[in-house]
Amino acid sequence: MGTWNSRGLRGSTLEDFINRTNERYLEQGLALIQKIPTPITPVRMDKENRQITLAYFDQRSTVDYIGAVQGIPVCFDAKECNADTFPLQNIHEHQMTFMKHFEEQEGIAFLIIYYSARNELYYMRFEEIRSYWERGQNGGRKSVRFEELDPSFFMQLKGGIYVPYLDMLQKDLTMRDEQ
Template sequence: MGTWKTRGLRGSTLEEYINYSNEKYREAGLALIQKIPTPITPIEIDKSTRHITLAYFDKKSTVDYIGAIQGIPVCFDAKECASTSFSLANVHEHQFTFMQEFENQGGIAFLIIFFKSLDKIIYVPLKDLKLFFDRMNSGGKKSFKFDELNEEYIIPKKGDIIVHYLESLSLYLSKDS
């Protein structure tokens, strides 16, 4: 059981941008994506500010987002990393398993990763993530570099949509079919 004792969570900036983008997608009738809250049990609450200062995670969460994009079920997780290398330890086994099971049911699963040092956000399909996990499980590297990803999947900012991941998803779907 993990504990949480901070005012902010890692990845929250990216998640705020994605939440805003998802709202714009919903308003335009393009997608309906929900942020899945992480279930917690508050232990300490600052009475003056009414902020939770200590909490325990109730159970393992699956992914950050789930929904439908023009009839296609999708689930994805948002991740941030400070360097040009992404540690696979940031994707928990239960998350990876959920994403695989989601795709086995006909959905599309992926990561959106913000590489802060490069100031680039990229769409990472589950099949690419699986290649990195297979490499690690065969005794290889426990991470992957930005340079190993398909740069065609870099997510642009477009108009007032900060993380316009629908274009990258559309490109992936057109190549995968």
């Protein structure tokens, strides 16, 4: 399971690294993945400079990224966690609903979780997310312990790709084919 990158994110965000990864995947002709802007509602505007000066985030965004990988529809959300437990409250019900519907349309949904204290990146398959989510909804543990994660879905920096999720996506597809 080793570390993802010995220097860590060093002031950059997980999102920045995913965006750079997506640029590389596009340059290589492997994938077209776009960041979905977080919807906001403007409250106050500076009409002279045509700028929003006060706004609030709308609650009901879907996921952070959506696109296609070699003809396969893909959507995912990026989450950061600074402890060894990932709180399920970080995943909103409308996100679970969206990912479920996305999967029903033969797309692939997943999470990328960065465990900052351990400097580890994890690809969480939708089936795994759903099992933890249902456990929490049915009165069980409302977080995911680091020890519960599948060691084979941790990502390693590879060939200049900061967040090599395509390797994990391939593994995810292979597991689905075997079921």
